[in-house]
Amino acid sequence: MSHKTAVLLTCASLLALSGCSRAGTSKPQIAFITNNAADFWTIARKGVEKAAADTPDVTIEFRLGDGTAAEQKRIVDDLLAKGIGGLAISPVDPANQVTMLNDVSQRAVVFTQDSDAPDSKRECYIGTDNVAAGRQAGELIKEALPQGGKIALFVGKLDARNAQERLQGIKEAIAGTKVEILDIRTDDTDQVRAKANVSEMLVSHPEVAGLVGLWSYNGPAILNAVKDAGKTGQVKIITFDEDDETLSGVKAGAIVGTVVQQPYEFGYQSMTKLAKVVKGDRSVIPASHQIFIPTMVIRQSNVDEFRTKLKQLRGR
């Protein structure tokens, strides 16, 4: 009997509580969900915070994933239970999360950001065109190696969509030139292996003329391995993203250039646009259901300016 009373009391208090919270947040709620925890998302978070400041009539939440689809599912379920109106997610495993995204899309507006799931019923994708980013890197390679030469590529996982797209872009850009891709080495995001892969490439193929890092930590890994081998300047380095060390390398001239995304814009634009859609204004979604935030090429000439901006965004 006492058990039953306890259960009833618990239910009653829970109902009361949820009633309270619902009454307190009559504003529409939207959320930004990352795929994992990385520096990249720290910058995106600033954009999300700016969006929250600019749209006070919408509650905006920022949630970090842990690199697994399971954690994202848990976060999404959580948010749906709270009555979320829309979310912008960077799916960890787009191909296999289509069902989940479609389920969510029946109860909330779904945007994808950073990584797309084009086969799902998401309303819009906001992020980088990685093929275009790859082409920009390809242009840097051509510029660094006007006579052509052998290059090696380094990445965490080659089956990741952005790796494939960046590779495709690079291949498109160097097609018809004398630049030849010697090999692509993967490291499963183990940074020690990432650097060892480069060191060993320099040993097994001393003729290699260019090294390209497709993921952010590959930049420092290449830079340090080349430095250790005493080949700074002799081997051309082209990288992606804005790791501190990568930027120092660009500044010092050891790296030809790095292609960077604009995560701040991912955060800001996805949230402000999602806020509008949730409030009923669908005009912000283009017919293509894709909004590409252009990538930028950072070289020695503009690295200082970029660094200053980045410092402001990171707040350090």
Next chain:
Amino acid sequence: MKKELATFLLLVALCAVVTALNPRFLSPANLQNTARLIGAFGIFSLGLGLVIITGGIDLSVGSAFALLGVLLSIMLTAWRLPWPVAVLIIIALGALMGAVHGLLVTRLQLQPFIVTLCGLLLYRGLARFIAADETKGFGDASGFQALQRLATGSVAGVPTPFIALVVASAVMWVVLHRSVYGRYLFATGRNEVAARYSGIRVNRVITSAYVILGVLTGLSAIIFAFYTNSVSPSSHGTFFELYGIAAAVLGGCSLRGGEGSIVGILIGASLLQVLQNLVNLLGIPSSLNFAVMGGVILIGVVGDQMLQNRSRRAAV
């Protein structure tokens, strides 16, 4: 000795095959690269071997690398502590973690697997929290260049991590094979109850093995941190404990405790690094990296077991 011999023969055979296929295997640059990695991975493998000999295990090593690496970066770049102080603190923290593991295992009779599994989760989480999910780097090492040179440099062409491994091995060899303490360690691992009744202070012996592992983990953590020159808290050192455990087991340590040798662990650690090196040198696709490692190790242990069965039969 039999067990080490089989692994040693496998190592020699592998080196011979790789040299035949790509003579650059024996080039100074490659030997230096590989020796550096053997040093870094070997040092903590020694400690892990010791713990395994007592019948224990430690799964938290990789996460400890991330936590200690993050703290090292903060102490050196943000707090600007003198580097000898920072190094001492890191090693002391490693020892403290080991002591806590050891005390939980001996005083509370908890299973080493679960204690250190909690460590794996706890340290990873702490590392990410403390670093606010940002990569912690060492930049140009201004103020602690001496430490950077010490951790990444070479003496007469021999990488310092390898020298550190040789020194650590010599000390550990005396401790394990030529001291009373070493006898106690084997006795405790083989039969804890019998050891206790023989007057061995089993709790102290086991705890001290975890403390030694902690000290060596601290040392390795510094080497790894400077090898990559930055520590990304969510991925740094992931699964490295498995390399240590595999090195120890390959080198003849029994997971049931009571068996193992320093020379064996060194051979095991070397084998694992040579396996990864050969994948790159022979241009085997990176995707096959783990498959090659798994396959060769399996061949090794199957061969070893068959040899042992035969000699046992011969003895009967």
